[in-house]
Amino acid sequence: MLKKMKLQKTSKGTQSIEERIQHIQKQELPKHIAIIMDGNGRWAKKRGLPRVAGHHEGMQKVKPITRLANKLGIEVLTLYAFSTENWIRPKMEVDYLMKLPQEFLSAFLPELIEENVKVEMMGHKDKLPVHTMKAVQKAMDDTCNNSGLILNFALNYGGRDEIVNAVQNILQDAKNGQISTEDLTEETISHYLMSKNLQDPDLLIRTSGEIRLSNFMLWQLAYTEFVFTDVLWPDFSEEDLLEAIEEYQRRSRRYGGIQSEGKEQ
Numbered sequence: 001m002l003k004k005m006k007l008q009k010t011s012k013g014t015q016s017i018e019e020r021i022q023h024i025q026k027q028e029l030p031k032h033i034a035i036i037m038d039g040n041g042r043w044a045k046k047r048g049l050p051r052v053a054g055h056h057e058g059m060q061k062v063k064p065i066t067r068l069a070n071k072l073g074i075e076v077l078t079l080y081a082f083s084t085e086n087w088i089r090p091k092m093e094v095d096y097l098m099k100l101p102q103e104f105l106s107a108f109l110p111e112l113i114e115e116n117v118k119v120e121m122m123g124h125k126d127k128l129p130v131h132t133m134k135a136v137q138k139a140m141d142d143t144c145n146n147s148g149l150i151l152n153f154a155l156n157y158g159g160r161d162e163i164v165n166a167v168q169n170i171l172q173d174a175k176n177g178q179i180s181t182e183d184l185t186e187e188t189i190s191h192y193l194m195s196k197n198l199q200d201p202d203l204l205i206r207t208s209g210e211i212r213l214s215n216f217m218l219w220q221l222a223y224t225e226f227v228f229t230d231v232l233w234p235d236f237s238e239e240d241l242l243e244a245i246e247e248y249q250r251r252s253r254r255y256g257g258i259q260s261e262g263k264e265q
């Protein structure tokens with residue numbers, strides 16, 4: 001059952017971040033972490049600021065979280081930055097959100113290159129403003145040979161839309177004789193999704209106390225561990241990420257099977 005949980009405070013309060021990192025790295029790390037970055041608007045409202053101020057602060061938070069994920073040795077960090085449903089927001093807010101990749105990358109791309117981070121994107125590129133896509137494309141081009149953390153932005157992305165697209169492409173390939181009914185497996189479908197080159201997320205984090213998926217990676221999250229936290233995204237700290245990973249490491253993943261012998265519950 002999906003349960004809203006308060007991230008467990010352990011005795012970690014007395015440990016430094018470095019000590020916590022070392023401890024975390026001794027156990028199995030989630031290879032792919034996906035985050036629904038929610039609560040920017042509420043963060044701004046609490047401070048009497050316009051919603052876009054929350055988005056700006058949320059963008060700033062991507063930097064330390066990416067640095068820490070890279071340092072930990074996480075392979076993929078997928079961030080839900082704009083959904084196919086977000087277009088219905090006021091034009092001014094949408095325009096602002098569409099400027100954030102540019103601002104973020106103009107300041108942060110040199111560091112991403114230096115730190116061996118590879119920028120990728122999943123979502124419909126054609127509907128994005130030219131300036132947004134140009135910035136993202138440049139980042140993808142400039143980092144395409146990097147072999148460290150994959151920083152994957154879900155931008156103009158929707159899980160159902162992705163599945164519809166996959167089915168359309170499968171039908172087209174079937175018509176062309178490139179695929180037959182017997183060929184169709186779970187792997188085939190995964191291969192037709194926008195995340196085809198990435199493994200499924202091991203850990204999903206959603207901030208701001210909301211307990212829903214909001215059309216995010218519907219196929220890929222089938223066996224993912226979910227961590228929901230009340231922390232608003234602009235307040236989400238490195239400690240919060242470590243806490244979510246520690247919670248993940250306490251879970252036992254069975255994929256429909258049973259507890260393997262010798263593994264602690």
Ligand code: FPP
Nearest residue numbers: 037038039040041042058059081100101104
């Ligand atoms: C949801 O919060 C957040 C978004 C729709 C946008 C998320 C985008 C960022 C955090 C910045 C992305 C950064 C880059 C570099 C692309 P909300 O506005 O729905 O918050 P609310 O539920 O409190 O209103």
